[in-house]
Amino acid sequence: MANDLKTRDARDTDLRPGVTREQNLARVQAVPWLIVIGLLAAVAFLTWRAFFYQEEGDPVGSAMLAFERQNSLTVFSSRFEVVAESEDTRGVMGVPVLRSRQATIVPATVEYRLDLSGMDRGDFVWDEAGDRLTVTLPQLQTSRPNIDEGAARVFTEGAYVTRDAAQDLARNNSQQAERKATAFAKNPEILALARQAAREAVRQNLTIPLQVAGYGDVSVDVRFEDEGAN
Template sequence: MADDLKPAEQTIAPELREQRPLARVQAVPWLIVILLLAAVAWLGWRAFFYHEEGDPVGSAMLAFEKQNSLTVFSSRFEVVAESVDRRGVLNFDLLESRQAAIIPATVEYRLDLSNMDRDRFAWDAGSETLSVVLPPLRISRPNLDEGAQKTFTEGTYVSRDASADLARNNSQQAERKAAAFAKNPEVLALARQAAKDAVRQNLAIPLQVAGYGEVTVEVRFDGETPPRN
């Protein structure tokens, strides 16, 4: 009987050895597909849903990272300038001319975000409130729209040189008046409020997208008293 079983053993053993490697070969492509799907799912989660827990300040700073300067308000108004030109001989004024000009001017108010470091942000996890302290607004040099100005000139005779001097003096005067008007407390208050609204919008939406939910963003400028809770 022992001799009769030997041929059977010799026939079955090679089949088992052939089936096991074949199963391993067939499983390899499926394993690669599963690994690829897992990698794609992880990358998608990392890109769209992942955020570092407890670091909304980092997310807020990231929202400002590519904005060195943010224009928050623009004011357009008209300034009035008036100049007088006298010309004569031997200290006697023989010719006198006068010119008044109404010149439109535009001034922009900007936030310098390049120095917005972590010290200017504070996160209160209990109330889910992000506090932001802004640097003072920067006021641009007035942009005079001299092409749209209206002029009124008086004088018996206005020479070319006198006309050029009157126009130059009026432009310099208009720029000084526009710069002073730009610092008017009422205009500054409008610009500061616009800055606060712009920062709230620029931070609240990215934080919500990052998964922090409805975050309250409180914004104030240097020197302002923090709001009472």
């Protein structure tokens, strides 16, 4: 019996250092993860504090702060093709001799943006009873058309087209394409699509941050200056 006890004690003595080493190793391995988790929590808190926290619990202030961070928001991009046609006549002694014509089909891209920098507190109305924020947006701004002349398809007619005539035709068609693209960008159907995209973009940019900031199940209504209330 004494020998058994001695043997058991010896085993216990042999095992304790191994168990202790494993426990220490587990603690060491856990430390980096605890540091990472702590850093993530700190970053999340600082982000919430910087962007969404309002000591007086003001959802309008939170919304305005979110907009100030963006300043300008691109909400829609329209890509289409425009057709431009030009004619050129070259003469000798006032007599037209060479006539040429050029048609160009060229892709164009126009972007629609919201200028958020000019919005003030009067553009935001908070309905506390209904947890609803109404936002009134300024008019959309369109960018200068981006004419992709590298992808243009050019069709030229004429028995003989001089270098000067070709340059004039190309320049005239390029200017004409930009004017047509600008006009097309203001097409009511295209503007309606851009406005709808703007409403959705603003709604998404405000709804989730306000909910995260602790304002509950917030709904955001978005309209433009020339529209009635939803």
